Amino acid sequence: MYISRIVREFLDDKERVAISQAHRRLKDAFKADYNVGAINERLAEATKISRKEVSISVDMSSHNAWENSLMTYIDDVPFHYIGKGEQCIVKTRLALSSKKNREATILLIEEPENHLSHSKLNQLISDISTDNSGKQVIITTHSSFVANKLGLDHLILLREAKVTRIKDLNASDFFHKLPGYNTLRLVLSQKSILVEGDADELVVQRAYMDANAGRLPIDDGIDVISVGLSFLRFLELATALKIPVVVATDNDGDLAALEKKYAKYKDVDHIKICYDPVVDRGDLVLGDKPFNYNTLEPKLVKSNSVETFNKLFGKTFDLDGLHRYMKNNKTDCALAVFSGQARIQYPEYILDAIAI
Incomplete structure (x- = not known):
């Protein structure tokens, strides 16, 4: 879904028609394959679900069926077989790069640390920090690393009706440079x-x-x-x-x-x-x-x-x-x-x- 959406944004009408035709040729080749023909002959003899001829093929009914047939590969590995962490990074980056999000002035991101190793989380946070200048980014997180790394000078801490900005503390630079420190663990x-x-x-x-x-x-x-x-x-x-x-x-x-x-x-x-x-x-x-x-x-x-x-x-x-x-x-x-x-x-x- 993510990839097909991004592909649609980049392709013009001529390119979409060309891909659709290439996809139809693949379907025709599948249907004409000798082995598929042999299977359909067996099905015609064995099935009792209809008085009409039963056979298998691929979906030819939609003009844009090629979009639903896309399989994304990451380093030649099907997307659904790669780790959850890499999937999260890919989905987040694609979501943030979509046309709608590029035009947005506010981004809401929920718990970007989910499924990510320390190094992968560092990569994602770096992307969020550098690719969204000029936007208001609001993030929910359970991770001190995320809170520290994204800029404690913008972090507002709320506790029992008390409001504190980290940037007002002398320790703000310390926590930002050393993101492993348990800022949220203490606050919460x-x-x-x-x-x-x-x-x-x-x-x-x-x-x-x-x-x-x-x-x-x-x-x-x-x-x-x-x-x-x-x-x-x-x-x-x-x-x-x-x-x-x-x-x-x-x-x-x-x-x-x-x-x-x-x-x-x-x-x-x-x-x-x-x-x-x-x-x-x-x-x-x-x-x-x-x-x-x-x-x-x-x-x-x-x-x-x-x-x-x-x-x-x-x-x-x-x-x-x-x-x-x-x-x-x-x-x-x-x-x-x-x-x-x-x-x-x-x-x-x-x-x-x-x-x-």
Whole structure:
């Protein structure tokens, strides 16, 4: 349907007549084929559905039957056999290139990310961005990638009667350049807990489950989001939209720097910054650097015991060996905590974070 419509737009009357004649010659050749004749003879002998002669041929009744007989090929593969993602891209590009859409001043596009891989989605978004200048493009999407990539300077966020334009935030350029960041995930969440990495996310999720009869945070409308070191970017967005947010972060042995970093959000009632207020020190050295006793893993060991984690990991480490192992295997250790049968104790700042 898409291809025939586009073909009709490009062909003049003379070309359409020529194609129609070529199509009729193909039909005539089919009907005259010896094998088709043999089949029709068999049908005439075998069928009892009519007193008249029964035979097979191809549709000759329509002057434009060739349009209904078109089969589109992509790299010699029939269109209906190619992937759904490629089909979506082809259909969207053809729809946007039609004469009617070229003349339109407003385009409505619903969820362009459906069925697309990351690279294919990037291609499609690039086409939408570059081929529709001068038009108002309105897109519905569940994808932060789409929202970020299409230009956050034009994105209007609505939440509980509050309206914010991303372009008014200092973080707008950051989200645009790094489209993988979970802009919409934060905006659409009821409440969020921001953590630094995958290990933190797993431990916070398990701590919440232990405190809430096995329910995950998301079951209660709380999204635990790993944001790397970009807490302040997300807090700016959360402040503008009044999104309840908790930050669960390491103190890294420098409480003064941490307090300075989050001073702006100290008195914001819907934002809570959680970290251990105690700076721990020890004698362990890794390479030529002192071991940092003020990240999640050593704080977990401090709240439990060496024996607890040796049993959980199936190891026989002493204290220093356990610190080395957990530092070098953060995600594996966090996964063992998350999926383990036995419950462990959590640092106070983690418990404070999950009491959102």
